[in-house]
Amino acid sequence: MKPARTRPPMPATLVVLLLSLLLGLQPLTTDLYLPALPALTGYFDAPMHQAQLTLSALLLAFGVSQLFWGPLSDRFGRRPILLAGLALYALASLGSVFAASMEQLLLWRVLQGAAMGAAVMCARAIVRDLYHPAEGARMMSKGLTGLGVLACISAPLGALLSDWMGWRAALGVLALFGAAALALVLLRFQESLAHPNPQALRPQQMARTWALILRHPTFWAYALLVTTSYAGLFTFLASSSFVFINALGLSKTQYGLLMFSMSAVYILGTVLCRRLLLRFGVRRTVAIAGALTLLGGNLVGLLGWLGWHSVWAIMLPYYLFILAHGIHQPCGQSGAVAPFPQAAGTASALSGFLMMSVAFAVGWWLAAQLPVGLEGASVLPLTQGLWFWSVLICAVAWTLVQRYGEVHGAAAKRANPTDSIGHPKP
Template identity: 60%
Template structure:
């Protein structure tokens, strides 16, 4: 069945109605919307990373405070999805997207004007809460329009678009920080969100076929969450995504300090270095689509687990061996990033797959648990950073092994 014709005649009536609404949008527009809605996350997390040491120095803040601009934002991002998900099941994806993107634009602009680290942390937290609407709705609308296996292929295309955006973030952030100062790296996400808001306002059509008028009733919401949390498929794919993101978050949170502060790279050079990681992630998303067609979801995830374990273990071994050059460490990061490109497409589609009538709530819970892992990792890094490579290397090593264990164990046993 062609991917620009998402509805399947065998699906339930609400799904056919959702697909009919989605047909107003071309498949290209759906992928573009997914790329922007998912891409707002790396824009928020990556673009300012080259400037993070300068921000920390200007405000005279500690490294733990600096980490809060990332980990605090991600915790708010995760928590907010628990609200946005049921709201979108009740009122639809489009109004939630409009509200979230508008709030994000305002918060991003305010963060660029912050006069203290405390104010910056607060506005970044507001940014994260608003960003939850965008990413949650992106995952939910895929389930609105597509069956789970086809959804994994479609979301992998959106993640490829995310990868292209992420490729531009770090070198652009390095250039902006060098040329115009760190505040511009915090203002740029506001412009990105404004562009996404314009696309949603002008071109996006509602994908939820039948809103649930009782989605926000406490008894219904608690029953829905209980059913989702009791489903082994949800846990298998959510833990897959969360463990893989835990490793990526470790790299994002620590790489600027390791490569710029510890190893002496320029901000722009660091940006180019990280482009190579994103290119590996891009390869992983494309390779994922190839694997899904050739060998299916389980085998694709099994192969991805191999990349995750190999990359994490190699980085740990290189650190123990005393390798202290950026390009000497990057082969391990590339391997991990390829695995991440495979796991995110399969994990995000798989977690919401069993819940066509509650895709928003399932997407929200999955996203919350993923960000809870990131917040916990950020808190741990803030306490254990010692001016060496080892916190980053050991963190990626740990999450690489955990990702592989989930891929080789839990995912293989669940019903797809």
């Protein structure tokens, strides 16, 4: 087996730009939409749970679709999957703009989520294609910094567009972004997978590959880290517009500015991640972030339980949580695929599916907890949910990652599964 390439065939700046755009599809598709949720619910005269379903169903389609995109990308390469996925994303985004009912919007959002799965899954796999694990974590953090920049502008832009031109304008931006990402991949992206696996789509081979990945403790350590961390973030994203606008009385523009500040702290977390990785390595970096997560989540939960229901009683401790999220995600997303250089697409898909399945369950729980309209609006579903997930994140960071997280370096070589997934031995 040839060693992983230490230098990508594309300039590093182009790789970071591509990662930022591909990974950034996810916060754009969710965050830019959030300020419009209350208005959209009123426009269609739909119950709250239907509005929540347009978000949670998108994420479920996003997760499930990766189980198909991953093996396809291992078989045919990342480029054709990216082109197909981004073309479908742009089409589905355009369809959602002209939806005439909540049911039509739900259908287009499901297609949008399925298409988004190709982009995000390939982005994680590209990092493993081009970089050794240690460098991959740092490159992933740079790509997630770009994601944070896009997340910064998403909520304020969504709020402004929703206020000035209505919710359809907010969804129209997604179609334009998808088309721009498609053009960049078409014109500049060079295939990153050096040796596509011709056996990747054979049922027996797929079953062996999935079993190999799912038996690997390092995969579970990092996949659970990113899953629990994202579940905490999604708890905030799915409930925050109703909590801050309906329960606490903020305008959509004020809410957008809060989301901007949250994304800015997330960017700081990704930058801090790179510094910590160089000084402490992956496992100690994750442990430090786990302490920040637990502190922020405990403060949010306790203040909510004690009745301190205000914007800053939520946001100030949540900044600690989101700072740590900016550390957990680069380490976890790169760590989950690192032991599988020849099945990075499938490993990325399984990790993504786990994340989105849990997010879907969180969305259903929140839909049952959040009241319809202004009457009875409460901050507790948000604060108690964050409290719960912060404890789980810290538990994973301090136990599983510390025990099984040695993947950056010698452990990656010991965990090399390529001889078991259809590639010839050297």
